[in-house]
Amino acid sequence: MEGGIMDGPEVTLSRSEDDPSLQGCFSPKRAPFRFLGLALMCFMGFGSYFCYDNPGALQDNFKNDLNMSTKKFVLLYSIYSWPNVILCFIGGFLLDSLFGIRWGTIIYMSLTLFGQLIFAIGGYTNVFWLMMLGRFIFGIGAESLAVAQNSYAVLWFKGKELNMVFGLQLSFARVGSTVNFLVMEDIYNYVSKTLGYLGAECIGTVLFLATLTCVASMICTLVLGCMDSHAEKVLRRNEGEEPTIVRLTDVKDFKNIFWLVTWICVSYYIAIFPFVSLGKVYFIRKYEFEPAVANTVNSMVYSISAIASPLFGILVDKSGKNILWLVLSIIGSLVAHGLLAFTYVSPYVCMILLGLSYSMLASSLWPLIALIIPEHQLGTAYGIAQALQNLGLAITSIVCGIIVDNHGYFMLEMFFFTWLWISLITAIIIWISDSNSTGGYLNMSPKQRELYEKNPCLPQIMEREKLLSGDGSTSDLSGDDLLQPQSDTRMRNRYLTRIGAETPVHIKEFAHCVFPLYSICL
Amino acid sequence: MMSSVDHRTLNFVFFVFLMVISSANSLQRTLNYAFNEDCKELCKNTNVRLAHVTAIGPNDTLHYLWDFTKNPSILIAVTSPAAKLVIDWHKYIMRIPNSLNFTEKPIYIFGVSIERLLEFNDINDKARIDEATDKNIKELKFENFEWHYKNITSKDNFVELYMKASKYHNPETNERRHGIIKFLMHGFGTLNHSRITPCMLHSENATQIDITLENIETERSFSKSRFAFELLIVSDNDPNTLLEVNTKRKLDDEFTPGIFEILELSTPVIYKKSAYLQWRPVSYIKPDRDVTNSSSTVFYPIKNATTDIYFSNTNLLYMYYGENMFNILVQRMNISLGGKGDNVYKETQYATWTFIVGYGFPPEERFSNIVIMIISIGVGLPLLILIMSGIYVCVRRRPKQPSDEFTHHR
Numbered sequence: 001m002e003g004g005i006m007d008g009p010e011v012t013l014s015r016s017e018d019d020p021s022l023q024g025c026f027s028p029k030r031a032p033f034r035f036l037g038l039a040l041m042c043f044m045g046f047g048s049y050f051c052y053d054n055p056g057a058l059q060d061n062f063k064n065d066l067n068m069s070t071k072k073f074v075l076l077y078s079i080y081s082w083p084n085v086i087l088c089f090i091g092g093f094l095l096d097s098l099f100g101i102r103w104g105t106i107i108y109m110s111l112t113l114f115g116q117l118i119f120a121i122g123g124y125t126n127v128f129w130l131m132m133l134g135r136f137i138f139g140i141g142a143e144s145l146a147v148a149q150n151s152y153a154v155l156w157f158k159g160k161e162l163n164m165v166f167g168l169q170l171s172f173a174r175v176g177s178t179v180n181f182l183v184m185e186d187i188y189n190y191v192s193k194t195l196g197y198l199g200a201e202c203i204g205t206v207l208f209l210a211t212l213t214c215v216a217s218m219i220c221t222l223v224l225g226c227m228d229s230h231a232e233k234v235l236r237r238n239e240g241e242e243p244t245i246v247r248l249t250d251v252k253d254f255k256n257i258f259w260l261v262t263w264i265c266v267s268y269y270i271a272i273f274p275f276v277s278l279g280k281v282y283f284i285r286k287y288e289f290e291p292a293v294a295n296t297v298n299s300m301v302y303s304i305s306a307i308a309s310p311l312f313g314i315l316v317d318k319s320g321k322n323i324l325w326l327v328l329s330i331i332g333s334l335v336a337h338g339l340l341a342f343t344y345v346s347p348y349v350c351m352i353l354l355g356l357s358y359s360m361l362a363s364s365l366w367p368l369i370a371l372i373i374p375e376h377q378l379g380t381a382y383g384i385a386q387a388l389q390n391l392g393l394a395i396t397s398i399v400c401g402i403i404v405d406n407h408g409y410f411m412l413e414m415f416f417f418t419w420l421w422i423s424l425i426t427a428i429i430i431w432i433s434d435s436n437s438t439g440g441y442l443n444m445s446p447k448q449r450e451l452y453e454k455n456p457c458l459p460q461i462m463e464r465e466k467l468l469s470g471d472g473s474t475s476d477l478s479g480d481d482l483l484q485p486q487s488d489t490r491m492r493n494r495y496l497t498r499i500g501a502e503t504p505v506h507i508k509e510f511a512h513c514v515f516p517l518y519s520i521c522l
Numbered sequence: 523m524m525s526s527v528d529h530r531t532l533n534f535v536f537f538v539f540l541m542v543i544s545s546a547n548s549l550q551r552t553l554n555y556a557f558n559e560d561c562k563e564l565c566k567n568t569n570v571r572l573a574h575v576t577a578i579g580p581n582d583t584l585h586y587l588w589d590f591t592k593n594p595s596i597l598i599a600v601t602s603p604a605a606k607l608v609i610d611w612h613k614y615i616m617r618i619p620n621s622l623n624f625t626e627k628p629i630y631i632f633g634v635s636i637e638r639l640l641e642f643n644d645i646n647d648k649a650r651i652d653e654a655t656d657k658n659i660k661e662l663k664f665e666n667f668e669w670h671y672k673n674i675t676s677k678d679n680f681v682e683l684y685m686k687a688s689k690y691h692n693p694e695t696n697e698r699r700h701g702i703i704k705f706l707m708h709g710f711g712t713l714n715h716s717r718i719t720p721c722m723l724h725s726e727n728a729t730q731i732d733i734t735l736e737n738i739e740t741e742r743s744f745s746k747s748r749f750a751f752e753l754l755i756v757s758d759n760d761p762n763t764l765l766e767v768n769t770k771r772k773l774d775d776e777f778t779p780g781i782f783e784i785l786e787l788s789t790p791v792i793y794k795k796s797a798y799l800q801w802r803p804v805s806y807i808k809p810d811r812d813v814t815n816s817s818s819t820v821f822y823p824i825k826n827a828t829t830d831i832y833f834s835n836t837n838l839l840y841m842y843y844g845e846n847m848f849n850i851l852v853q854r855m856n857i858s859l860g861g862k863g864d865n866v867y868k869e870t871q872y873a874t875w876t877f878i879v880g881y882g883f884p885p886e887e888r889f890s891n892i893v894i895m896i897i898s899i900g901v902g903l904p905l906l907i908l909i910m911s912g913i914y915v916c917v918r919r920r921p922k923q924p925s926d927e928f929t930h931h932r
Contacts (some may be wrong), residue, residue: 281813285780291863342773405812408775414896421900 028231037156038165039223042172044109044151048142049176051116052080052220054210057184058203059469065199066126079132080139085391091144092383095151096376097246102225104379105148109221111141116400120211124204143386150382152224154370156231159446160317160372167313167363176213178306184210251384252376257437258372260430262385264326264365266392267423270357271333271416273393274400276301282409287347297347303364304355312363320445322371323431325364329422332357337420341413371442371449549727551584551711555676555683564611571669572614573840574607575709582629584881586729588707589838590685592617593664595635596729596879597838598797599628617919619838619844631758632789632797633839634879636733637854638662638752639703642761643744649862651750652822660741666692667703679711680811690738701738707731713885719811720778720802720876723887728880733890735859735873746866749873750858754827755798756839757789759851765789765824767855776890778802780813785821786884789851800884801877805859807870818861819875827854 028032055062075503081421095104115138122130153165187209192202231237276298283294316325336354339345366385373381404414435440441452529913549788554576558565567675571590576583585607587597599607605626632690642651643658667687675682690699708716708730715721718732740747755765768786772796775782787799801819808815827833832854833840834845840847859873860866878884889897 255902281780285775285813286782344771344773404779405814407780408777408779408781408813409895410774410776414893417900421903 012485025416028227028234030268033227037227040220040227041149041152041156041165042169044105044152044217044224045146045169045173045221046176047109047116047139047214048112048145049173050180050213051112051119051138051210051484052142053177053180054184054207057181058188058367059208061188061203063519065203066123066128068128072128076131076135079135080142080391081394083136084139084143085387085394087140088143088147088390089107089380089383089387091140092147092379092386093246093248093380095144095148095379095381095383097248098358100356101148101151101155101379102228105145105152105221106199106225108141108145108148109214111137113211113218114144115139115141116207116211116214120204120207123207124201124202128202141392144381144383147237147379147382147386150366151379152228154367154375154378154423155228158370158375159450161314162367163316163322164310164313166366167309167311167359170359170362171309174302174306178302227311234464246376246380254377254381255372255431257351257433257442258369260426261365261368261372261432262388262424263428265385265389267419267426268330268333268361268365269389270392270396271337271420271423272301272354274397275337275412278400278404278409278412279399282412286409288346291293291321297351298405299360300351304352305359308356308359309362312360316363316367321443321447322364322368323427323434323443325345325360326368327424327427327431329357329360329364330420334417334424337413337416341410341417357405364378368442412477428465534599543822546775549579549713549726550679551579552678552868553577553676553681553709553711555674555681555709556733557671557674557683559607559609561609561611564615568615569665570615571671571685572609572663572681573707575729576607576707577711578687579726584727585624585628585863587622587838588683588710588729589841590669590687590705591633591635591836591838592683593837594731595633596629596731597633597837597842598729598879598881599624600630600795601628601883602626603677606801614841617841619835621841623842630795630797630856630881631842632879632881633754633756633842634799635754635756635833635837635839636664636751637754637830637834637837640750640752640856641741641744642750642818642858643741644746644748644860644866647746647862649748649858649860649864650820650822651748651856651858661745662690663692663698666690678729681707681709682765683747685706687864699739702736703738704734705731706734710838715777715878718786718876719806720781720804721876722814722876723777723885724878725880725882725885727882728878730878731872731874732876735867736873742866747868748858748860748866750856751798751875752857753857754833754837754839755824755851755853755855756843756847757851759790759792761826761828761849761851763790763851765851765853765855766824767821767824772887774887774893775887776893780804780816787824787855788883795881796883797879797881798884799877799879801857801875804876806858806874807872808927810875815872817859817864817870820861822856822858824853827849827852859924 015337024232032219055073059073062073091108093106095101098104099107115134115136117134119131119134119138122128122134124134130321148334150166152161153169184206188206191197191205191209195205197205279298280294283289283297284291287294298412312325316322319325332353336350336357339350339353340347369381369385370378391476400415401410431440431443434440439452440451444452537856556574558570558572559574561570569591573586575586575588575589583603583605585597585601587599587607589595589597601624605624605628605884607622607624609622611621640651640661641660641662641685642654644650644654646653646659664687668689668691670686670688672686673682673684684704686702686704688700688702690701691697694873695895706718708718708724710716710724710728710730711726713723715723715726716730718730722730724730735749738749765787768788770784770786772782772784781802781804783803785801785803787800789796799912803819803821805817805819806815807817828848833852843850857875859875
């Protein structure tokens with residue numbers, strides 16, 4: 001890869017390279033600075049993911065200590081998710097238009113911390129409405145924080161390790177939730193047995209202790225804010241640029257391809273999250289697994305993604321070709337669900353395949369948005385994607401429950417199957433429409449993208465130059481080139497150079513480009 | 523290559539078409555129903571309760587006898603269309619064997635009786651009655667319940683009889699218990715899925731029994747009561763053969779959500795004829811029969827029951843077979859309700875069991891039309907895209923007319 005890790009963003013081109021503030025190993029241009037930032041970005045989300053599943057980890061204790069019915073318990077999760085069907089989008093928009101990324105992150109993190117604190121107070125005093133209020137505020141903060149986290153990642157890593165960073169953030173989310181499930185029970189036992197708290201006070205104390213993770217995340221957010229502010233000054237990011245005004249109406253000018261990507265965010269995830277939430281019983285019923293084993297198999301999707309997401313992220317960073325990976329991962333998921341529905345193949349095989357596909361999808365899909373939408377609207381864009389995904393998941397979780405109760409797990413698999421089909425077809429439509437409108441920008445390798453950004457008509461130029469400059473034989477094409485899908489233009493051009501004919505002027509691929517080299521080449 | 527793909531798609535479409543057609547067109551029987559048929563005054567003020575369903579088909583007639591006089595019992599007889607059931611009511615009321623017969627010898631006959639209702643104390647939470655000691659097992663005799671003829675729905679293609687047993691009173695020990703047992707008996711005229719969950723597939727040669735144990739007061743000394751049934755199976759086979767329960771695992775739980783297994787017990791085939799007992803290992807613990815309210819059932823090895831210590835010689839089967847029952851295949855099998863780790867009956871106060879008794883072989887379960895539709899779109903659409911793109915490529919690759927300037931250079 002030519003644009004190696006050490007290179008700074010292009011906006012710094014105006015600045016002379018021997019500026020003292022760019023020297024030293026803590027220069028914003030150097031890797032240690034960015035990777036410290038990355039660590040902070042990951043830990044920034046840790047608190048919210050840890051606290052999100054606090055009730056889940058202490059489900060029995062909640063019910064016993066607070067005399068909570070299952071219905072009320074479920075409300076603690078609903079109040080988190082339903083408002084975010086809209087608020088996530090607003091959060092993203094405010095990030096772009098009003099707060100800016102640094103202040104936005106700090107504000108959302110504060111909301112998260114504040115919400116969790118109220119939740120803990122509610123638990124301590126056993127006042128249900130206070131707990132609900134806490135979860136509500138926590139939800140607003142945490143979901144918008146996730147949007148801000150994405151925007152931070154794009155700002156710092158676009159064109160470099162962005163896919164890996166997305167993968168790493170995803171795996172950190174999983175780690176946060178897993179750690180919560182592992183330690184909360186022990187913390188509860190410590191508080192109740194060693195410290196001797198009882199009932200609601202015990203739950204409250206445990207929740208206060210959990211709040212410490214949010215405090216830690218808050219500290220990370222503040223440090224990251226300082227680092228970002230430093231980097232902005234040193235790198236003179238945004239300097240001399242007109243501040244772009246972001247309006248809510250910009251949304252309607254978003255490219256169609258963005259909406260297609262969002263549609264995949266909705267349709268694909270339907271086949272993952274609701275499945276995992278119902279999966280345990282499915283494995284017990286269909287494969288006669290013991291509950292503990294069924295739980296392990298079921299959570300394999302997440303445990304695999306915790307490891308595989310960053311690795312796949314690196315793979316996508318190096319190779320580009322996001323859409324190819326996207327299509328492959330959807331096909332992988334289809335196969336996994338197909339095996340689960342139509343065979344008795346070991347669920348371990350199915351879930352490993354599903355876990356790998358899911359990680360691959362996360363690493364290739366979310367960065368696509370950053371490639372489509374201009375940076376100043378990214379918060380809004382990620383907010384929309386996440387809000388619509390929340391909406392889809394909120395509705396389908398209910399639908400899935402109804403399907404299982406009335407028509408069984410087999411029909412549920414059919415339902416997932418259908419949604420995966422829809423997302424596969426959407427991915428193919430994205431592939432086709434992208435290669436028609438930009439010559440396949442989204443599916444380019446990083447090198448091709450870099451060239452393309454300098455001149456949007458470059459793919460054609462490159463091909464023609466390469467072919468016309470040489471002796472016309474295919475020997476000058478490297479093996480790598482031959483492996484790539486051959487565009488029509490390329491096939492035609494190679495044919496023309498071989499026969500020594502002039503390129504007909506009417507080749508339609510060139511018609512929409514202003515092509516300065518055109519006449520020279522000919 | 524193109525044509526072969528085309529051919530296969532056509533075949534597939536045709537196949538789907540055939541499946542849709544065939545599902546709409548199957549053999550039918552017309553049902554008739556009678557209760558204590560022609561008994562008139564004689565049966566008044568007695569405890570005789572004998573329902574008789576005739577299912578008339580084009581070639582033969584099936585007689586289902588549902589008897590609740592003593593133990594709930596079922597007798598299926600296949601006869602020629604001309605044959606009639608003849609009951610000597612005097613003898614029948616007196617419980618004298620061979621009191622009912624057919625005017626012609628039945629082509630095939632098969633009987634199932636619920637011999638015992640057992641309560642056992644599942645102290646080790648194994649949900650198995652064979653793990654319980656004799657001290658921890660108690661029998662509730664069916665004849666100690668008060669029986670009520672509740673309701674009947676009789677149509678040409680469907681008969682439903684609802685019998686209710688309540689107010690248990692054992693005259694010997696003067697033990698009383700509240701709670702009811704519901705028996706929902708079904709006779710079918712067509713091949714279809716039952717309306718009642720677990721919605722089992724039945725043929726037109728089958729009858730379904732749905733039992734609900736509701737609010738039955740459990741034995742006071744038992745801390746973890748569960749219930750079990752003992753079935754008696756009688757068939758005209760060699761008494762030395764041993765019946766076996768066959769467990770089948772399915773992919774599809776569309777009609778019985780969450781249940782992938784189906785259990786079958788078939789009698790040995792004689793002259794191409796046999797009968798079967800079929801059930802799904804599910805017992806519902808609430809009237810809302812859904813996945814969350816489902817628990818499992820456990821069945822136990824089948825044993826011989828050739829001597830009359832194992833069966834009552836007052837039940838319907840003995841009334842038909844009489845002494846002959848010592849010379850044919852008579853076996854018993856236990857089924858207990860509730861699975862390991864699930865709530866015991868004492869907590870749920872509700873348990874169900876549903877089974878089908880049929881003549882012939884159990885019908886094969888098929889994917890429903892909607893599943894076939896989803897699969898055919900899933901497979902058909904990519905094929906269609908393949909064909910379309912194939913045609914597109916062919917059309918584009920075909921050498922253009924002589925006016926095409928490039929062809930000269932070849």
